[in-house]
Amino acid sequence: MRAAAFVYPWDVVGDPDAPRRLVDLGVQQVTLASAYHSTRALTPRHPRHRIVTARHSAVLYPPDPARWSGRRLRPYEQQWTPSDDPGGPYAEAACALSDAGLAVHSWVVLAHNSRLGEDFADTNVRNAFGDRYPWAPCIARADVREYAVTLAAEAAVRPHTSGTELESCGWYGLAHLHAHDKTGGVRLGGAAQHLLSLCFCEVCQDGYAVLGADPEELRSAVVQALEPVWSGAAVAEGGPPDREGERAEVRRLLGEEAAGIFASWRATTARRLRREAVAAVREAAAARPEGTDFRVLLHADPAPHRVGANAGVDPAEAAEDADGVVVPCTGSATERADALGPFGARAADGTFTVAANFTVVAGMGGSPHTLAEDAAQARGLGAQELRLYHAGLASDADLAVVREALHGLASSPPTR
Numbered sequence: 023m024r025a026a027a028f029v030y031p032w033d034v035v036g037d038p039d040a041p042r043r044l045v046d047l048g049v050q051q052v053t054l055a056s057a058y059h060s061t062r063a064l065t066p067r068h069p070r071h072r073i074v075t076a077r078h079s080a081v082l083y084p085p086d087p088a089r090w091s092g093r094r095l096r097p098y099e100q101q102w103t104p105s106d107d108p109g110g111p112y113a114e115a116a117c118a119l120s121d122a123g124l125a126v127h128s129w130v131v132l133a134h135n136s137r138l139g140e141d142f143a144d145t146n147v148r149n150a151f152g153d154r155y156p157w158a159p160c161i162a163r164a165d166v167r168e169y170a171v172t173l174a175a176e177a178a179v180r181p182h183t184s185g186t187e188l189e190s191c192g193w194y195g196l197a198h199l200h201a202h203d204k205t206g207g208v209r210l211g212g213a214a215q216h217l218l219s220l221c222f223c224e225v226c227q228d229g230y231a232v233l234g235a236d237p238e239e240l241r242s243a244v245v246q247a248l249e250p251v252w253s254g255a256a257v258a259e260g261g262p263p264d265r266e267g268e269r270a271e272v273r274r275l276l277g278e279e280a281a282g283i284f285a286s287w288r289a290t291t292a293r294r295l296r297r298e299a300v301a302a303v304r305e306a307a308a309a310r311p312e313g314t315d316f317r318v319l320l321h322a323d324p325a326p327h328r329v330g331a332n333a334g335v336d337p338a339e340a341a342e343d344a345d346g347v348v349v350p351c352t353g354s355a356t357e358r359a360d361a362l363g364p365f366g367a368r369a370a371d372g373t374f375t376v377a378a379n380f381t382v383v384a385g386m387g388g389s390p391h392t393l394a395e396d397a398a399q400a401r402g403l404g405a406q407e408l409r410l411y412h413a414g415l416a417s418d419a420d421l422a423v424v425r426e427a428l429h430g431l432a433s434s435p436p437t438r
């Protein structure tokens with residue numbers, strides 16, 4: 023089973039041993055951040071630092087001034103990883119990794135950018151109460167879509183790179199992991215999270231009207247549907263997330279007609295971004311002297327109503343729109359089957375890649391000790407590849423366990 027590990031350029035730049043360690047780990051490929059959101063990241067093995075603070079969303083390469091000239095929305099440059107390479111820290115890291123024999127995929131975050139949202143408040147998703155989400159640009163807006171599509175092409179197709187993985191290539195909403203989050207006071211189930219993620223910016227309201235709905239009626243339907251959540255009358259169920267249950271709950275709370283309007287508008291809007299972004303990446307890849315052999319994968323969830331880093335997408339549409347998907351697989355065997363099964367069914371003909379994404383950092387909810395058996399289950403569900411989150415953040419102990427699992431997988435025959 024082909025395995026790839028996520029890494030940041032700052033895990034590699036300035037650490038001459040990093041590529042060799044990744045080869046020893048047993049991966050054949052890395053997914054290297056090219057356009058990324060703000061983060062504070064541990065670097066347990068780096069010779070020069072232990073904590074990297076990426077203060078805002080940024081690209082890890084110098085953006086092309088001609089490409090962005092005259093545009094209001096543009097990517098931000100970073101200062102936290104110095105590099106002498108004219109292609110910036112991404113190119114420096116990608117070159118070192120490919121010299122060590124590793125294939126490199128770029129890792130591109132699209133519709134999630136808190137600095138953009140602070141600088142351009144009009145681009146924010148606005149919920150039914152009128153609250154703005156500065157971390158979530160509304161992808162229905164033409165300026166946001168143009169920005170994301172342009173960024174996809176530029177950030178995906180970089181030197182020494184044979185494919186890309188587009189994260190947040192779809193709707194973002196309430197869900198947002200943040201160090202200072204204080205939103206846990208009321209437990210929000212999947213349906214409530216979805217309702218709080220529905221956008222009422224002027225572009226989305228126009229979209230609802232074009233579909234024959236009254237935006238104001240929709241807005242009060244959402245506010246009313248959420249009332250039991252605030253009063254405590256509706257308590258989110260525990261247990262594993264159930265995608266069908268969430269969808270049924272949204273329909274029950276909003277009514278079939280309103281739920282249908284939102285689903286239709288959001289599916290059409292997300293698909294337009296997805297198709298335009300993938301097409302722009304393919305066009306940029308085809309213009310390279312290396313030719314067109316460039317894979318475009320989506321970080322995806324099989325439930326179209328889900329929002330966030332793994333944007334929801336109908337599996338049949340994903341198979342038409344991209345070369346494959348990277349699917350979150352951390353959790354129980356039941357959760358894994360629910361997430362992976364619908365995509366795995368599309369992988370049977372071999373033209374659609376399904377990669378099972380496992381968190382292997384024990385301190386971040388991962389389970390490196392069960393990687394071998396979890397990967398075997400994923401293979402049975404149709405996954406052909408593994409993604410390991412994250413070779414830079416993990417402790418030495420976690421990486422030793424992963425190494426053992428990967429070397430065991432390499433010597434065991436495929437089950438299908």
Ligand SMILES: [Zn+2]
Binds near residue numbers: 148222223225226227
């Ligand atoms: Zn909107």
